[in-house]
Amino acid sequence: MAIYDFKQIEQKWQDRWDKEEKFKAIDFHPTKPKYYVLYEFFNVSGNLHMGHLKGTVPSDVIARYKRFKGYNVLFPIGGDSFGLPAENAAIKKGINPRKFVADGMKNVVAQSKRIGLSFDWSRTFCTSDVEYYKWTQWIFLQLFKHNKAYKEKGVVNFCEHCQTVLSNEDSQGGKCDRCGNEVIQVNRDVWFLKMKEYSEKLLKNVDYINMAESLKESQRNWIGKSEGVELKLDLVDENGNKISNLKIYTTCIETAYGITFVVLAPENKLVDELKQNIKNFDSVLEYRQKTALKTEFDRISQAKDKTGCKLEGIYAINPLTNAKVPVYLADFVLNNYGTGAVMAVPCHDQRDYEFAKEFNIPMIQVIEGDCSQNAVEKYEYITKNSKMLNSAEFSGMPVREAKQKMTEMVEKLGIGERKVNYKMQDWSFNRQRYWGEPFPIVFCDHCGVVPLDEKDLPLVLPETDDYLPNAKGDSPLSKIDSFVHCKCPKCGQDARRETDTMPNWAGSSWYWLRYIDPHNDKALADPEKLKYWGEVDVYLGGTEHITRHVLYAFFWQNFLYEIGVVPTPNPFKRKLGSGLILDSEGKKMSKSSVNGVSPLEVIDKYGADATRLHVHFLAGYEDNSMWTYNGIDGIVNFLDRVWKLQEIVKDGGVSKEHEIELNSLLKKVEDDYENAKLNTAISAFMIFIKKIREDGWLTKEELKQFLIALNPLAPHITSEIFERVFGHDILEESFPEYDKNKTERDEIEIPVQVCGKLKGKIAISKNLSQEEVLKLIRESGKFAVDFENVKKVIYVPNKIINLIV
C-alpha cells in the first residue's frame, strides 16, 4: 500500500471541495432543518496566524458534524476590511486600501482553503464592499430617522502628530498607537447612537445567550447597572436665599445625614447658569480649563491626588437636616454619569474622605465603624449590617433597614426618587478617517442636518491618494471638494456632506444578517430568508473585543427588530470564545509576534489534518495554549495508524468484539463535537485505534463509521481512505447512530472499598443486586473483610461498593 502522501491527497480534496462547491447552504431546504454556524470576521491584513487555527477549526468541525447529522448548515465567512490595518498600509506604504483589502482577502481565502475549512464561499464579502456598506449606511439612516442617532459636541482623544482622532483602544496609556506621541483631548462634533436606551434590553440579551460566565460578567460590567436614589438639593447664596437647585445621584442614601459638601463635575452646566453668584468665577474657569487639558489617562493615573475648586458664594442645603454645606468642582466627578453631581459623605466614601482631608472639610460619621484612617465604605457596613449614628430617628437602626426606610421617606417627601443608572454611554460613532463608511448625511444652511434619500444609497467612498487628515484634524474626505459639495436633498440648494466616516465596529455589527442573503440589492436581506435562518445557533471567535462587539451586535439587532426588519431581537443563541495561542514567551501569537509560527509552515511540514489535530490536542477550545511542536509526532503517528487501517479491513458489519468500543467512541465524539471539546474527542479516537491494533483487524462497517466520525476533525485523510475503500464520497454519508445500550460491557469491574479505602476491584455482571455483589466478594476471599462486623454497606450499582466495619 502506498504511504500516506498528505501533500498530494490534501490538495486533491481541497480542489474538489472548491470546484464542486460542496459546502453551499441552501435557502429554504425542503427537508433538512437549518443550522447556522458563524465564525467571526477575518481581519483582512494579509496572513492567517496560529490563533486562527485555534478559532476556525472548531467551527469547521461543528459545521461538518452538523451536515452529517442531516442539517442544512450555513457556515459563511467574510472580512472586516474597513479600519486601521488597510488605512495604515495606505499611509505608510502608499498602497491603495482597496488593493490592500483585495490582496489580503485573496490570501486569507486561499489560506483558509489550505486548512480545509468548509466555508460556503458563495456568500463571502468584505465590509468595505460597496454592495455591503450600502446597507450599513441604510441602517444608519434608519437609526437617524428613528431618532437613535444625534450629533453633539464631545471630547475625543487626538494625536497632534498624526492629526487624527483616536479611539480609547488606539490611545492606551495616553500614547498614540501609531506614533507613540502624547494624546490630547479636543472638542469635536460627535455622532452618538442612543445605545444607553437599550441598557436594560442588552442585559436581557446577556442573560439569554449561552456563553461563558466570565464573558457575560464582563458585559454586565460594561453596562454597569446600579440602583440608587436621585436626591434634590436646594442651592442658596450666602444669605440663604434660594437661587437654584441640583440633583445628585447616590447608591448610598443611608449616608445622607453625613453630607458635608457637594461636588459637581467641572463640565456641569449649572456652573454657567450660576455665573453671577459665583464670586471666584475666574479661578473656576481656570480649574475647568486645567481639567479639560488632562487626558483620560492623566485623570485615572492621578486618581489619588484630589484636586478641586470651591464655588465661593454658593451653598447646598441638605434636605434632611437643612444643613448648609459648601459646593466644589472636582474632576473625580464625571459629567456623563448620573447627574454629574454627587453628595459627599467623607466618613463613608474613600474618595470623599481624601477630598475632605485635602480641603479641610468637616466629617460626620453616620454609621458605626472606625473612620480614623479611612472611610467605612458600603461594602463593609452592608455586609456587617452595622448600626446607624447621628441620623435623627434612624440612629440605632441596622443599616439595611435604614436604607429601605430612608428611600421611602425621601420619596414621600418628594425630595428624591429611586433611579437606575448605567455606566454604559451612548456609542460615539464617527472617526476623522478616510477608510470607513461615509455618513449618508448632508448639512444644509436652510434645512439643517438632512439624511440622504434611501434611493441615493450607496454613498460611495471617493477615490483619493491623500489619506491624511487636514491640519485641523478634519477627515481626509473634507479635502475632496467633489465629495463635500452637494445639493440638499430637501431644498436642492448648496450643501455640504458629513466628511467623517463610521468606526470599524459598524460593519461588524450586523454582518451575520447579510450572510443570509448577501447579494440582495433590494433589502438588507429578504425577510423570508431571515425568518428561515433565524438566530445564529453557535458563534465562535476570539475573546479579544468580544464584550463591545457582542453588545453592539445586540443593540443593532434589537433596533432592527423594533423597526420590523428582522424577526428576532436576539442575534446569537450561543457564543464560544476561543483561547489564544501563545508563543514560546507566553505572548499572544499574532502576525506581529516575533516568535510567531505560520500555520502554513506547519501545514507544509505535517499536513492540514495533522496541524488541525495537533493544535486542538494541546488544550481545550476555551483555554489558552502555548505553541509547541512537542507532541505533534504523536498526532502524525496516529494519522499514520488511521491510514494503515485499510490494510487490515475485512468484510462484515459491526462485530461483537468491537461494538462496545465503537459505540462508546461515537457517543463520546458526539458529546465532544457539540461542545467543541476537540482534545478529548481526539483521545477517544486514539483509544479506539489502540484496541483495533491489538486485535489486528476491523470490519468494513466499523471502518466506515470510524471514518465518518473522524471526518470533521481530519477531513482530508478520511475522505481519501473512504473513497479508496468504499468507492464514493464520504460527504454523501450521514453520521452513524450509536446504540446507548452497547456503550458499556455487561461484565464490569467495580472498586471495593473498606471504610472508604480502596482495597481492590471485583468483576461483576451489570446491574447485580447488593446481596449478589457481597456474595461475590465473600467468595473471592481476596478482601480481608471481617463480614461479621460489617455495619453498613454503601452500594452504588455499577459504580462502587463500600463496606463499613
Added chain:
RNA sequence: GCCGAAAUGGCGGAAUAGGCAGACGCAAGGGACUUAAAAUCCCUCGGUAGCAAUAUCGUGCCGGUUCAAGUCCGGCUUUCGGCACCA
C-alpha cells in the same frame, strides 16, 4: 478596590450528576528489529518504603461536611481576564 475564571506527575492535559485521581499524548528509561542509525513495534513510568505481594502519602494552603471530596461548604495564597475616581 470590585467582579469573574483557574491552580492536578518531568511537560500538555483527562476525570458528564460526590464514587478506581493522573485518561490520551509528549518527554524519559529499558527491550525487539537492524551491520548501524532513523522509522516502527513491545514494556516501565506521581512520591516514599519493599525483591515482591503490599503498605503509605498525594489534585495551591488551612479547616469542615460525607461511608466517600480534584469535585461541595468556610477561610486564605497565587496566576490570568474584565471593570475601575461610576457616587
